[in-house]
Amino acid sequence: MSAAAIEDVYPSRLTSEPQFNARVDPVVYGGGPGSWLSPEDLQHFEEHGYLFVEHLIGTTEVRELADELRSLSRDEHLRNQEEMITEPGSGAVRSIFRVHRLSPVFERLARNVRLLDVARQVLGSEVYIHQSRANFKPGFMGKEFYWHSDFETWHVEDGMPRMRAISVSVALTENYSFNGPLMVMPGSHKTYVSCVGQTPEDHYKQSLKKQEYGVPDDENLRRLAEGGGIVAPTGPAGSAVFFDCNTIHGSNSNITPHPRTNVFFVYNSVDNALQEPFCGLEPRPEHIATRESFAPLTPVERG
Amino acid sequence: MSAAAIEDVYPSRLTSEPQFNARVDPVVYGGGPGSWLSPEDLQHFEEHGYLFVEHLIGTTEVRELADELRSLSRDEHLRNQEEMITEPGSGAVRSIFRVHRLSPVFERLARNVRLLDVARQVLGSEVYIHQSRANFKPGFMGKEFYWHSDFETWHVEDGMPRMRAISVSVALTENYSFNGPLMVMPGSHKTYVSCVGQTPEDHYKQSLKKQEYGVPDDENLRRLAEGGGIVAPTGPAGSAVFFDCNTIHGSNSNITPHPRTNVFFVYNSVDNALQEPFCGLEPRPEHIATRESFAPLTPVERG
Numbered sequence: 001m002s003a004a005a006i007e008d009v010y011p012s013r014l015t016s017e018p019q020f021n022a023r024v025d026p027v028v029y030g031g032g033p034g035s036w037l038s039p040e041d042l043q044h045f046e047e048h049g050y051l052f053v054e055h056l057i058g059t060t061e062v063r064e065l066a067d068e069l070r071s072l073s074r075d076e077h078l079r080n081q082e083e084m085i086t087e088p089g090s091g092a093v094r095s096i097f098r099v100h101r102l103s104p105v106f107e108r109l110a111r112n113v114r115l116l117d118v119a120r121q122v123l124g125s126e127v128y129i130h131q132s133r134a135n136f137k138p139g140f141m142g143k144e145f146y147w148h149s150d151f152e153t154w155h156v157e158d159g160m161p162r163m164r165a166i167s168v169s170v171a172l173t174e175n176y177s178f179n180g181p182l183m184v185m186p187g188s189h190k191t192y193v194s195c196v197g198q199t200p201e202d203h204y205k206q207s208l209k210k211q212e213y214g215v216p217d218d219e220n221l222r223r224l225a226e227g228g229g230i231v232a233p234t235g236p237a238g239s240a241v242f243f244d245c246n247t248i249h250g251s252n253s254n255i256t257p258h259p260r261t262n263v264f265f266v267y268n269s270v271d272n273a274l275q276e277p278f279c280g281l282e283p284r285p286e287h288i289a290t291r292e293s294f295a296p297l298t299p300v301e302r303g
Numbered sequence: 304m305s306a307a308a309i310e311d312v313y314p315s316r317l318t319s320e321p322q323f324n325a326r327v328d329p330v331v332y333g334g335g336p337g338s339w340l341s342p343e344d345l346q347h348f349e350e351h352g353y354l355f356v357e358h359l360i361g362t363t364e365v366r367e368l369a370d371e372l373r374s375l376s377r378d379e380h381l382r383n384q385e386e387m388i389t390e391p392g393s394g395a396v397r398s399i400f401r402v403h404r405l406s407p408v409f410e411r412l413a414r415n416v417r418l419l420d421v422a423r424q425v426l427g428s429e430v431y432i433h434q435s436r437a438n439f440k441p442g443f444m445g446k447e448f449y450w451h452s453d454f455e456t457w458h459v460e461d462g463m464p465r466m467r468a469i470s471v472s473v474a475l476t477e478n479y480s481f482n483g484p485l486m487v488m489p490g491s492h493k494t495y496v497s498c499v500g501q502t503p504e505d506h507y508k509q510s511l512k513k514q515e516y517g518v519p520d521d522e523n524l525r526r527l528a529e530g531g532g533i534v535a536p537t538g539p540a541g542s543a544v545f546f547d548c549n550t551i552h553g554s555n556s557n558i559t560p561h562p563r564t565n566v567f568f569v570y571n572s573v574d575n576a577l578q579e580p581f582c583g584l585e586p587r588p589e590h591i592a593t594r595e596s597f598a599p600l601t602p603v604e605r606g
Contacts, residue, residue: 140521144556177480178535180555218443222560230559232481252483253447253556256533257525 006275009162010155012194013279018217019194025163027189027244029124029269034117045122049189049247052233056114056170056240066172066237068105069134069261072096083287087143093136094143098287099263100132109170110265113299118242119166119267126296130154130165130268131289134172136261137180142254144180147221149188150266151245152195153214157203158289159275163189165245165268172261175234180254182241182262185221187228188248193220199279204288216248224248270294309578312465313458315497316582321520322497328466330492330547332427332572337420348425352492352550355536359417359473359543369475369540371408372437372564375399386590390446396439397446401590402566403435412473413568416602421545422469422570429599433457433468433571434592437475439564440483445557447483450524452496453569454548456517459502461592462578466492468548468571475564478537483557485544485565488524490531491551496523502582507591519551527551573597 009024028046037045045051057065073093078084083102085095096102100110109115110129119127137143150167154160175181193216216224233241243249245266254260273294277283286292312327331349340348348354360368376396381387386405388398399405403413412418413432422430440446453470457463478484496519519527536544546552548569557563576597580586589595 140524144558146558176533178486178533178555183481183559218560221443225560230479230481250558252481252558255447255449255553255555256486257521257528 006161008278010151010192010194011278012152012156013197013199013214015194016196018196018220020220020223021192021194023163023190023192023246028122029164032120032124033126034120036114036117037121042121045242045244048186048228050184050186050231050241050243052235052239052241054235054239057109057112057238059238062172062238064105065109065263066261068103069172072099072103073136078102082285090141092138095136096134098132099134100129100265106132106263108300109263111297111300115168115265116297116299118168122166123164123267123269125269125271127267128270128294128297129290130160130266132263132265134261134263137251137254137259139257139259140255142180142260144253145251146215147248147250148215149193149246149248152193154245154289156199156214156279157277157281157284159277159283160268160272161275162272163244163246164272165266166242167245167264167266168240168242169262169264170240171235171237172263173259174236175239175260176256176258177232177234179256179258179260180251181232181234181260182249182251183230183232184241184243185224185228185248186231188224189244189246191224192246199281201281204284221248270296309464311581313495313497315455315459316500316502316517318497319499321499321523323523323526324495324497326466326493326495326549331425332467335423335427336429337423339417339420340424345424348545348547351489351531353487353489353534353544353546355538355542355544357538357542360412360415360541362541365475365541367408368412368566369564371406372475375402375406376439381405385588393444395441398439399437401435402437403432403568409435409566411603412566414600414603418471418568419600419602421471425469426467426570426572428572428574430570431573431597431600432593433463433569435566435568437564437566440554440557440562442560442562443558445483445563447556448554449518450551450553451518452491452549452551455496455498457548457592459517459582460506460580460584460587462580462586463571463575464578465575466547466549467575468569469545470548470567470569471543471545472565472567473543474538474540475566476562477539478542478563479559479561480535480537482559482561482563483554484535484537484563485552485554486533486535487544487546488527488531488551489534491527492547492549494527495549502584504584507587524551573599
């Protein structure tokens with residue numbers, strides 16, 4: 001990377017007042033490998049910062065992934081690993097990190113050519129996985145995730161230099177409007193809302209359970225929601241939402257009997273490899289933000 | 304009332320196992336005054352236990368009600384009254400009880416001929432107000448209300464003998480799918496789920512903030528949701544959901560910037576006046592369950 005790459009073009013958690021700044025990076029970089037998305041899809045992603053694809057993966061594969069996830073969440077050995085995040089209070093499994101390294105079934109999904117092609121088309125380069133996780137929102141007592149831009153945290157706490165990463169959330173259960181589906185604020189990816197407050201040490205241990213820093217203020221959230229509204233895509237298991245690293249998103253609680261489970265991959269451009277964290281603290285651990293290797297991911301077709 | 308009326312046909316909180324029993328009362332009693340609902344509406348209510356009406360009241364009246372509610376929630380004198388329920392933690396106003404007695408504007412709404420006609424048509428008699436309240440689910444931090452049948456509580460804690468009451472929730476802000484709208488389980492009104500656990504003294508002081516007794520168990524909630532699904536009617540301010548006293552309902556949290564405010568009236572049949580509470584404890588206070596008068600409500604037309 002050139003020396004210019006480590007300039008902090010997206011400062012946050014440095015001032016006592018939140019700032020509302022324009023994004024300086026492209027959304028769709030173009031020119032990369034991959035051809036799965038149509039020009040209209042790319043245009044939609046550029047404009048709104050997300051793309052919903054129904055039936056991205058088939059019923060058989062969904063079942064296989066759900067079974068694998070059940071095994072992982074019952075694995076007594078994993079219970080004691082830092083990859084496993086539990087709900088405060090109940091102790092129920094909330095997330096399993098680095099799921100594509102813990103399980104060959106999930107590794108295959110991460111390298112599914114459709115997912116990979118979307119990432120490569122949008123980011124205009126080869127990509128690697130910055131973070132992966134399975135998220136469980138159990139029935140009856142699923143907790144909310146408050147609004148945030150992932151990029152703000154990845155930049156400040158992980159040292160991701162620029163906005164050149166894309167996330168995909170693949171639903172392994174049906175997403176109804178009422179079981180706490182992912183909500184996005186379309187268009188919010190074009191603005192960078194810097195947050196107030198200094199990052200505490202080992203912030204990740206708390207923030208994965210309840211986010212308190214890196215959270216946009218009410219006034220700017222209202223402004224973004226007025227700009228482009230709120231969308232909560234719903235659809236059967238196997239559907240997916242792709243969204244830009246800077247798209248503001250969150251989800252409400254889930255008191256229905258229907259659990260909401262999804263798997264989440266973050267593809268980062270190999271030309272956007274992590275630097276030192278911009279907050280000046282130690283990097284977060286490997287299972288939350290990979291630094292071991294920024295080598296391109298290669299696609300697999302299902303055998 | 305005859306002596307037979309005080310027989311406890313809906314026992315609850317008496318056994319250590321929940322019971323799943325058929326309703327013994329009609330849903331639509333028929334033969335009462337009022338003609339606003341069509342036979343199809345009544346049929347829908349009978350079958351599903353709820354009825355959604357868009358634009359029940361007009362924009363001007365919505366504005367007037369919202370303004371009045373703002374005044375009430377800022378009223379310093381009211382702040383110290385038991386009618387005012389605040390969020391645990393933030394102290395924000397969550398509910399104002401007995402709102403039709405605190406404000407002539409809300410009294411007029413309670414006596415609106417359309418609301419009253421629905422209640423009288425369904426219950427087949429004259430009606431009075433058993434309880435009224437305004438509910439605030441603020442933006443960003445609106446808390447969930449867990450699933451419950453109102454009748455279970457009104458029966459056990461207030462001594463309401465039979466299922467012959469109907470509620471209406473009138474929206475004073477737009478109900479989106481994502482700002483914690485009221486969810487109902489259609490068809491659940493035909494089953495009485497008795498709950499486990501004994502009622503503690505002064506239970507209402509806690510239950511209005513967080514319900515722990517009178518909550519159906521997971522297995523029966525799942526069974527009811529499998530039977531008739533879950534519906535969350537959405538629509539503009541001024542829309543209303545009528546629902547049977549025994550319809551299971553609840554709502555998720557609200558992290559969106561859009562507050563959800565509604566006003567809620569419970570019409571009880573004058574032939575179903577309160578007895579002693581079936582739990583053997585003291586009755587709940589007047590602002591939660593009226594005992595002063597069971598006199599019929601008379602309609603007003605808007606002047």
